[in-house]
Amino acid sequence: MTDSMRDRVVVTGIGSVTGYGAGTDALWRGLLSGRPAIRPIARFDPSSHRTQLAAEVPPPLGKPLDPRSAPSSGRRERWTLCDRFALAAAKEACAQARLEIGPATRAAGVFFGSSTGGMLESEWFYARLTGLSGGRAPLSWVPAQQYNGPGDAVARLLQAQGPVETLSSACTSGALSVLEAYDALRSGELDLALAGGSDSLCQLTHAGFNSLRAVDHDPSRPFREDRAGLTLGEGAGVLVLETAQHAARRGVPVLAELLAGASTCDAHHMTAPAPDGGGAARAISQTLSEAAVEAGEVDFVSAHGTGTPLNDAAEWQALASVFGERAGDLPVTSIKGSIGHLLGAAGSIEAVATVRCLREGKVHPTPGEGLVDPEAPVRLVRQPLESRDLAVGLSINLAFGGSNAALLFRKGPA
Numbered sequence: 471m472t473d474s475m476r477d478r479v480v481v482t483g484i485g486s487v488t489g490y491g492a493g494t495d496a497l498w499r500g501l502l503s504g505r506p507a508i509r510p511i512a513r514f515d516p517s518s519h520r521t522q523l524a525a526e527v528p529p530p531l532g533k534p535l536d537p538r539s540a541p542s543s544g545r546r547e548r549w550t551l552c553d554r555f556a557l558a559a560a561k562e563a564c565a566q567a568r569l570e571i572g573p574a575t576r577a578a579g580v581f582f583g584s585s586t587g588g589m590l591e592s593e594w595f596y597a598r599l600t601g602l603s604g605g606r607a608p609l610s611w612v613p614a615q616q617y618n619g620p621g622d623a624v625a626r627l628l629q630a631q632g633p634v635e636t637l638s639s640a641c642t643s644g645a646l647s648v649l650e651a652y653d654a655l656r657s658g659e660l661d662l663a664l665a666g667g668s669d670s671l672c673q674l675t676h677a678g679f680n681s682l683r684a685v686d687h688d689p690s691r692p693f694r695e696d697r698a699g700l701t702l703g704e705g706a707g708v709l710v711l712e713t714a715q716h717a718a719r720r721g722v723p724v725l726a727e728l729l730a731g732a733s734t735c736d737a738h739h740m741t742a743p744a745p746d747g748g749g750a751a752r753a754i755s756q757t758l759s760e761a762a763v764e765a766g767e768v769d770f771v772s773a774h775g776t777g778t779p780l781n782d783a784a785e786w787q788a789l790a791s792v793f794g795e796r797a798g799d800l801p802v803t804s805i806k807g808s809i810g811h812l813l814g815a816a817g818s819i820e821a822v823a824t825v826r827c828l829r830e831g832k833v834h835p836t837p838g839e840g841l842v843d844p845e846a847p848v849r850l851v852r853q854p855l856e857s858r859d860l861a862v863g864l865s866i867n868l869a870f871g872g873s874n875a876a877l878l879f880r881k882g883p884a
Contacts, residue, residue, distance in 0.1 A: 479655045480717050480724045480882065483567030483710035484822045485559035485666075488809040489525030489703055492558050497809070497819075498826050501834035502854050506808050508689040508701050513590075514673050520680045521687050524671055525703035525810035531558060532704075548610045549623060550588035555706035555815075556620035556668035557627055563664065564628075567710040568722045572629050579632035579660045581651040582621025583643025583667035585814035588614035590672040617814070620668035620706070632660055638814060640869035641774070642733065643667055644707060645817025645877055649731040651711050661716040666708030667815035675813065676702060682741065684778055690811070691838035692775035692804040693782050693850050700776040703810020707819030724882035726825045729862075730761035736872025742780050743868055747788030750866065753874040754792045761878050763862060765793050768800065768878075770833045770855075772824045772865040773848070775804025776811055781868060786846035788866075801855055802848040807837045817867040821877055824863040828881040832856045 486493065489507030490500030500507055507525045516522040526532055531554060549557065561571075569575055592615040598607035618636035625634040633654065637646045644667030651665035669675075679685045679702060686699035717724055734756070736749035743750070758765060773785055790797045805823050812819050827833050833855040842850050865877045 477656055478714035479652050479711055479728045480714050481709050481726045481728060481825055482712055482717050482722050482724060483563035484725065484825055485562030485708045486706065486819055486822050487527055487531060487555040487558050488705040488819065489527060490809065491528055492531050493562060494822060494826060497823065498830070501805065501808050501823065504835045504837050506689045506837045508810055513671060516676065519676060521685045523689060523701055524676065525701065526671055527555065527705055548614060550591050550614045550619055552584065552587055552620050552668050552670040553623040555670065556582065556624050556666065559666060559706040559708040560624045560627060560664055563708040563710045569710065571627065575628035576631050577662060578628055578630045579651060579654055579663040580621050580625040580628065580630050580634045581637065581647040581663060581665045582624065583637045583647040583814045583818060584617040584620050585638060585640060585643060585669050586672055586675055587617030587619045589674050590670050591615065593673055624664060628664065639873045640871060641813055641816050642867045642869040642873040642875040643814040643817065644819065645821065645865070645867040645875035646733060648709060648818060648821055648877055649733060649875060652728055652731055655711060655713050661713050663711045664708055665711055665818065666706060667818035668706035669704055669812055669814045671702060671704040686777060689838065690777035690807050691840055692773070692777045692807050692836055693842055693846055693848050694838055694840035695843040696840050697777045697779060697782060699778050700806065701810040703812045705809065705812055705819060706815050707822040709818065709821060726828050726882045727880045729763060729878040729880050730757045731875065731877040732756035732760065733873065733875045736874065738872050741870050743784035743872065745784055745787065747784040747791060749872055750785060750788035750868055750874045751791040753876040754788060754864065754866065757876040757878050763878060766796065767862050768864050769860050769862050770801040770803065770827065772820050772863060773802050773804045774866050774868045775806055775836070777806060782843065783846050785866065785868065786848055789848065798847050799849055801833050801851050803833050803851040804836050817875060820865050820867065824865045824879050828860060828863050828879060831858055831860050
């Protein structure tokens with residue numbers, strides 16, 4: 471990496487929607503509290519499933535609207551719940567980055583991840599069409615299913631005329647969207663980009679993970695010896711990314727620098743990670759190499775940490791491979807015990823949390839009781855960890871199909 475401002479990519483705004491509510495302040499307060507935003511599912515009747523918990527976005531934003539009455543900015547567009555999460559996070563990120571939506575964002579690129587898009591609205595349509603629930607089945611619910619909906623909605627909000635791309639690679643989608651934006655900025659294709667991800671809870675997702683027996687009956691407990699699976703969540707995370715030159719020209723504060731990122735594939739199994747964590751280790755090593763950062767310079771890790779037995783074990787193997795003897799002393803946290811697994815939005819919301827940790831000089835805790843697994847002996851952050859020297863944070867994401875992604879951030883100027 472060169473030292474020129476043209477080649478550097480910085481974060482100037484972040485936005486989020488999670489089970490704690492709308493806004494990164496709500497997210498940060500919730501993460502520091504150590505109290506999970508995981509509750510009994512209210513959006514649909516979960517009694518026919520093995521588990522009944524999830525981290526739903528609370529009202530008013532998390533209350534599903536009939537798309538026929540959804541705000542449309544004077545147009546006939548119908549926002550899905552997933553779209554609305556994305557729009558709320560994007561607006562917050564733009565406000566923090568001091569971007570005037572329209573004039574200042576027309577040249578932007580938009581890179582978004584999602585796994586189900588408007589599947590919730592498709593379920594409504596099917597239920598009404600088949601008589602499982604009352605009411606008319608509006609045709610506007612049919613095209614709402616497309617998983618490119620959230621990114622397209624953000625692009626329309628920004629009047630963005632740069633590239634608009636949706637990445638859907640399971641649980642690394644959000645991280646890959648950040649990486650795609652990073653590459654576009656580094657190459658000179660763009661000066662400004664919004665990157666993020668959005669997903670909303672639906673019965674298909676809940677039933678699918680329950681059928682795999684990958685969901686815990688209790689809130690997820692990443693890296694604990696008795697962990698029994700993940701907990702699903704929903705929401706969105708968005709980052710405003712710019713070249714350092716563009717941010718300096720606008721005179722806006724820099725929250726963090728995105729030093730590098732990388733993606734790899736295990737090519738091992740449809741759902742299970744490679745037990746030795748080899749693919750994840752390669753992604754981390756490539757990221758550190760591109761950033762010219764030594765393993766010893768990483769101050770903490772925001773782990774994928776789903777709470778599933780295989781995932782956490784493989785992630786520990788990756789950390790041990792890259793960080794060696796230091797792996798057991800490196801602070802590790804996971805947001806999934808707090809806000810659940812946001813699937814296609816997981817990587818973006820974890821990037822947002824990593825940037826916030828760097829800005830605050832604190833690493834948020836991972837909720838849950840129980841001993842850390844001796845077979846995956848990470849230094850799990852159990853209480854807020856404060857350090858004035860917190861400077862470099864690593865965010866890791868793993869996914870079905872063996873997809874792996876890593877992002878490395880450095881704290882911006884005070």
